[in-house]
Amino acid sequence: MWVLVGALGATIGSFLNVVIYRLPQRQSLVSPPSHCFSCGERLGVVDLVPVLSYLWLRGRCRHCGRRFSFRYALVEAATGALALAAVFFYGPTPYALAIFIASCALVVAIFVDIDHMIIPDQVPLLLVVLGLTIDIYRLSTFGREAAIAYTQSLGGADHVVYLPVSVVGALLGGGIFLVIGWVFERIMGRPSLGMGDVKLAAGVGAMLGPGYPFLAFFLLAMVSGAIISVALIALRLRRRDQYIPFGPMLAAAAILMLLWPEELTRWVLHFYRG
Numbered sequence: 001m002w003v004l005v006g007a008l009g010a011t012i013g014s015f016l017n018v019v020i021y022r023l024p025q026r027q028s029l030v031s032p033p034s035h036c037f038s039c040g041e042r043l044g045v046v047d048l049v050p051v052l053s054y055l056w057l058r059g060r061c062r063h064c065g066r067r068f069s070f071r072y073a074l075v076e077a078a079t080g081a082l083a084l085a086a087v088f089f090y091g092p093t094p095y096a097l098a099i100f101i102a103s104c105a106l107v108v109a110i111f112v113d114i115d116h117m118i119i120p121d122q123v124p125l126l127l128v129v130l131g132l133t134i135d136i137y138r139l140s141t142f143g144r145e146a147a148i149a150y151t152q153s154l155g156g157a158d159h160v161v162y163l164p165v166s167v168v169g170a171l172l173g174g175g176i177f178l179v180i181g182w183v184f185e186r187i188m189g190r191p192s193l194g195m196g197d198v199k200l201a202a203g204v205g206a207m208l209g210p211g212y213p214f215l216a217f218f219l220l221a222m223v224s225g226a227i228i229s230v231a232l233i234a235l236r237l238r239r240r241d242q243y244i245p246f247g248p249m250l251a252a253a254a255i256l257m258l259l260w261p262e263e264l265t266r267w268v269l270h271f272y273r274g
């Protein structure tokens, strides 16, 4: 079963490469079929076997010999690993599938943000839809307490507002990053968090809910973002005045948090006893 899960994940990773390339350019994700960027030759079934075909052909096009970026194989291998991790931690369950789909969306966000400095709106949108779906699942399986984060009585028992975990999480996540972005802009005199980051944080909030896991995600993303920014500048890969996208750190921290919510929260927040 593990081989099957890994292979299926890597194949979806192969599709994610297409999404990462075509989504920001508003091209169709299904047609035309995958082809070599250099000679335009259509890739056959054998060329599309994830990771293995890359190793077998030594990362080159079988027709014109042009090198493909190592990143294609990396995304495939990483997506295979994410599928394995989701099933390992959550078993072969619908919840594991939801976590895997969310991770795939976050992988797309990482690489599109690196390439184009944007995060496609489809990513946070998908995360919110998944969060709502999980709430509905919890509501139908475990009852109202599991899916409702906030209740407000508007004068009398007949006028009670129930807000699902995902909705409160999304509002909290987006709200916090909106405020942080505003504060940073005041301090540094230039925009440092884009609206794409704010929307992504809202999507992550919808998945994690308003609670300690979101706080841990927030700290993890901020600290790793600061460390990586300083490292990039120290290694002279980026200049101090250059914009370093924050989306990849947000998305990476979110993937880790979705896979190990309890353990990572406990590790980041030492006082937390889930």
Ligand SMILES: [Zn+2]
Binding pocket: 036, 037, 038, 039, 040, 041, 061, 062, 063, 064, 065, 066
């Ligand atoms: Zn070619």
